Amino acid sequence: MATKVELFYDVLSPYSWFAFETLCRYRGPWNLDLYFRPFFLGGLMNLAGNKPPMTVPNKAQYMQHDLQRGAEYFKVPLRNISDPVKTLFEKGSLPAMRFVTAVAKEKPTFVEEVSRQFWWRLWHHDEDITEAESFKEVGERAGLSKEDIQQCLEMLKTTAVKEKLKKETEYAYEKGAFGSPYIIAHANGEEHCFFGSDRFPILAMVLKKKWIGPDPLSPSELDGSMTSKL
Amino acid sequence: MATKVELFYDVLSPYSWFAFETLCRYRGPWNLDLYFRPFFLGGLMNLAGNKPPMTVPNKAQYMQHDLQRGAEYFKVPLRNISDPVKTLFEKGSLPAMRFVTAVAKEKPTFVEEVSRQFWWRLWHHDEDITEAESFKEVGERAGLSKEDIQQCLEMLKTTAVKEKLKKETEYAYEKGAFGSPYIIAHANGEEHCFFGSDRFPILAMVLKKKWIGPDPLSPSELDGSMTSKL
Numbered sequence: 232m233a234t235k236v237e238l239f240y241d242v243l244s245p246y247s248w249f250a251f252e253t254l255c256r257y258r259g260p261w262n263l264d265l266y267f268r269p270f271f272l273g274g275l276m277n278l279a280g281n282k283p284p285m286t287v288p289n290k291a292q293y294m295q296h297d298l299q300r301g302a303e304y305f306k307v308p309l310r311n312i313s314d315p316v317k318t319l320f321e322k323g324s325l326p327a328m329r330f331v332t333a334v335a336k337e338k339p340t341f342v343e344e345v346s347r348q349f350w351w352r353l354w355h356h357d358e359d360i361t362e363a364e365s366f367k368e369v370g371e372r373a374g375l376s377k378e379d380i381q382q383c384l385e386m387l388k389t390t391a392v393k394e395k396l397k398k399e400t401e402y403a404y405e406k407g408a409f410g411s412p413y414i415i416a417h418a419n420g421e422e423h424c425f426f427g428s429d430r431f432p433i434l435a436m437v438l439k440k441k442w443i444g445p446d447p448l449s450p451s452e453l454d455g456s457m458t459s460k461l
Numbered sequence: 462m463a464t465k466v467e468l469f470y471d472v473l474s475p476y477s478w479f480a481f482e483t484l485c486r487y488r489g490p491w492n493l494d495l496y497f498r499p500f501f502l503g504g505l506m507n508l509a510g511n512k513p514p515m516t517v518p519n520k521a522q523y524m525q526h527d528l529q530r531g532a533e534y535f536k537v538p539l540r541n542i543s544d545p546v547k548t549l550f551e552k553g554s555l556p557a558m559r560f561v562t563a564v565a566k567e568k569p570t571f572v573e574e575v576s577r578q579f580w581w582r583l584w585h586h587d588e589d590i591t592e593a594e595s596f597k598e599v600g601e602r603a604g605l606s607k608e609d610i611q612q613c614l615e616m617l618k619t620t621a622v623k624e625k626l627k628k629e630t631e632y633a634y635e636k637g638a639f640g641s642p643y644i645i646a647h648a649n650g651e652e653h654c655f656f657g658s659d660r661f662p663i664l665a666m667v668l669k670k671k672w673i674g675p676d677p678l679s680p681s682e683l684d685g686s687m688t689s690k691l
Contacts, residue, residue, distance in 0.1 A: 281517045289509045289639040293656055304663050409519040426523055429659035432674070433534050444662070 233264040234438055235417040239403045241272035242331070242349035242360065243324035244411035245298050249305040249428035251346065251412070253445045260447045261440045267342045269331040272411045273323055274400040279409040285315060305428070305445040309354045318353070326387065327360040332396045333383040334375070344373035463494040464668055465647040469633045471502035472561070472579035472590065473554035474641035475528050479535040479658035481576065481642070483675045490677045491670045497572045499561040502641045503553055504630040509639040515545060535658070535675040539584045548583070556617065557590040562626045563613040564605070574603035 238254055240247035258265050276283065285291040295311055302309040312318050327349055334345045348369040352358045359365045363384055370380035386392050403413060407424050414425040416434060423437050435442035443450040468484055470477035488495050506513065515521040525541055532539040542548050557579055564575045578599040582588045589595045593614055600610035616622050633643060637654050644655040646664060653667050665672035673680040 279517055279519045281520070282512075287509055287511045287639050289634070289637050290511070293637055293639065293654065296654065297656075297660075300663050300667065304666055404519070407519050407523055409517050409523065424523065424526065426527075427659070429657070430527075433530050436534055437530065 233262045235264045235266065237266040237268050237415040237417075239268040239270050239399075239406075239408055239411065239413040239415075240346070241270060241275075241324050241411045242327055242346055242353060243272055243319060245309055245350075245354050246301070246428045247412035248307050248309055248350040248354055249301055249445070250414065251350070252307050253305060253428065253431060254414070255343070256445070256447055257440075261438065267335070267346065268399060268403065269328055269335060269342065269346065269396075270400040270403045270408075270411075271325060271328045271396050273325065274397065275403055275408055276410070278401065278404040281409045283319070285319065291315075301428070306449075308351070310357070312354065312357045318357075322359070322361050324360065326362075327366075329387050329392050329396055330366045330369070330383060332399070333386040333392050334370075336392065336395065337383055337386070338375060338379055341373055341375055341379075345369060345375070348372045463492045465494045465496065467496040467498050467645040467647075469498040469500050469629075469636075469638055469641065469643040469645075470576070471500060471505075471554050471641045472557055472576055472583060473502055473549060475539055475580075475584050476531070476658045477642040478537050478539055478580040478584055479531055479675070480644065481580070482537050483535060483658065483661060484644070485573070486675070486677055487670075491668065497565070497576065498629060498633065499558055499565060499572065499576065499626075500630040500633045500638075500641075501555060501558045501626050503555065504627065505633055505638055506640070508631065508634040511639045513549070515549065521545075531658070536679075538581070540587070542584065542587045548587075552589070552591050554590065556592075557596075559617050559622050559626055560596045560599070560613060562629070563616040563622050564600075566616070566622065566625065567613055568605060568609055571603055571605055571609075575599060575605070578602045 236254065238251060240251060254263065254265055257263060284294060298309060298311060301307075331342060331345055331349070335342050349360055351372075352365065352369060353360050360369075366384060367380055370383065375383070406413070406415060406422075408426070410426060412426070412428060414434065416423045416425070416438060418438050423434075425434055431445070432442045466484065468481060470481060484493065484495055487493060514524060528539060528541060531537075561572060561575055561579070565572050579590055581602075582595065582599060583590045590599075596614060597610055600613065605613070636643070636645060636652075638656070640656060642656075642658060644664065646653045646655070646668060648668050653664075655664055661675070662672045
C-alpha cells in the first residue's frame with residue numbers, strides 16, 4: 232500500500248525546492264502517495280511567532296553557502312538571488328501562492344509542475360513571481376492552456392482562493408509547522424512530522440525504506456549509496 | 462594528510478551531542494584531526510542576535526519528537542528532559558562550560574570525555590550540571606584524578622578561565638556561528654562551515670569522503686550504506 236506523504240511548501244523557500252524534488256524522485260521507489268499542500272509562508276511565520284532565518288546576519292551569510300552546497304548535493308539548479316531583501320521580504324510570495332492555489336482548485340494535476348516552474352523562475356533565473364505576466368509564463372511552461380491560465384488569473388482576487396490559501400496556512404500551523412518545507416508522513420497509524428530538507432534519512436528510518444541519497448536514480452558513490460536494485 | 466575539523470559546541474545543546482559522537486566515530490575512517498572548541502551558547506546567541514528554537518511553541522513541540530528520532534538515528538542515548546525551561550534557560554550551561562574550559566587548559570586530552578559525561582548527565586539522566594558536586598562526578602566518570610578535578614574546580618572563578626570561554630565564544634561568532642553545533646572543516650585551502658547535526662552527507666561531499674550513516678562501524682541497511690571496506 233502506498234504511503235501518504237503531505238508536503239507543505241511555499242515557493243519562496245529554497246530548502247522547500249530541495250525537499251520537493253527529492254520527494255518527487257522517491258515517489259516511485261518508496262511508493263509514496265504524495266500530496267502537495269501549497270501554503271503561505273509569511274502567514275505561517277506570523278501564526279507561529281517565528282522569524283525568517285535571514286533576520287540573523289550570521290544565518291543569512293551561512294545560508295548563502297549552505298544553499299549552494301545543498302543545490303549541488305540535492306542536484307537542484309538553485310542559485311543565490313541578487314536582492315534577497317527586496318525579493319523575499321518586500322515582494323514576497325502571496326500572489327504566487329494564490330496562483331498555485333487557483334491551479335490546485337482548477338487543474339490540480341498541474342500543481343506540481345507550476346510549483347516547480349515558480350522555483351525555476353525565482354531560484355534559478357532570479358525573476359519576478361508577483362506579476363500577471365510572470366504567472367502566464369509559469370503556466371505556459373507548466374503546460375497549462377491559455378484558457379486555464381486566464382481562468383486562474385481571474386480567480387486570484389476571489390474570496391474563494393484567498394480563503395483556501397488562508398485555511399491551508401492555518402492547517403499547517405495546527406499540524407505543528409513553523410516554516411517551510413514541512414512534511415507529514417502517515418505511517419504505522421501515526422502522523423510523523425518533519426521540518427526542513429535534512430531529515431530524509433530519518434524519514435526513511437520511520438518508513439522503513441532505503442535512503443540512497445537525494446537522487447535514487449543516480450545514487451552517488453560518495454553518498455555511500457547501495458547500487459543494488461531497490 | 463589528516464583533515465582538520467573544528468567542532469564548536471555547548472553541552473546544553475542536544476543536537477551537538479549527535480554531531481560530537483558522529484565526528485568522534487568518523488575520526489578514524491575519515492582521518493580527521495578533530496579539535497574540540499567548547500564555547501558558551503548563551504553568549505553566542507546574544508552576540509548573533511539569535512533566539513533559542515524553544516521560544517517558538519511549534520518548534521519546541523517539534524523538537525521533542527525530532528530529538529527522540531535523532532537519538533535513534535544517531536545511536537546516541539539522548540532522552541527528553543523533564544523541565545526544559547528551568548534546565549536550559551534558568552540554570553543554563555555557563556558553569557559547566559567554564560569547567561570544560563578549565564579542563565581544556567589543564568588536561569586537554571580529557572575534554573572529549575568530560576564533554577561526553579556532561580551530555581550523559583544532562584541529556585540522559587536529566588541531572589544537574591551547575592553544582593560543584595556535579596562537576597566532581599563528571600570528572601570522575603571521565604577519568605580525571607581527584608587532584609585534577611579539585612584544580613579545575615578552583616579555576617572556575619578565575620579571570621583566566623572566564624576570559625578563555627568568552628574569547629572562544631567571540632571567536633565562534635566571528636567565524637559565522639549562530640548556534641550549536643558549528644563545524645569548520647579545513648579542506649582544499651578553504652574553511653567550510655556547517656551548522657547543526659544534519660549536514661554530514663554534505664560535509665562528506667566537500668571532503669570527498671564516504672558517508673555511511675551516523676555509525677561507520679555499524680552501517681545500517683536502511684541507511685543505504687555501503688558494506689564495502691572504507
